[in-house]
Amino acid sequence: MTVTKIKSHEEFEKLSCSGKPMVIDFWAAWCGPCKMISPVFEKLSNEIDGLNFVSVDVEDPNFGLQEHGIRAMPTFQIIENGVKVAEMVGADQVKLRVCLLPYLHPPFSFLFKSFLNAVNCKPLKTNRPSFVF
Known part of the structure; x- marks a missing residue:
């Protein structure tokens, strides 16, 4: 799978x-960290089939960035059914891989989410399991 470049808020909503x-x-x-x-x-987009991988240029004026709360780059967010369930800021590839572990091995996702909770990741304020790195 490849990374889809999102050009508009409508494309984002559809995906x-x-x-x-x-x-x-x-x-x-x-x-610089974004390039790294x-x-x-x-x-990762080629390794994990269970996710749509997309990228958004924060300087694209056609994308409504404010509602996503982006304050630093790079920022990675995971969206499930239109709801943000995880967020990671920075170019740490180990943290990014850990964030995506539940999607790499779905049958064990509850274990990975328990692990993330045990290592003191901050949950997002939703009624679903979610984490901020």
């Missing part, structure tokens, strides 16, 4: 409600 979880890379062309993590994100 986020497609029924398949989505991981988003919010990046900027001038961001981009090949890792691309590689």
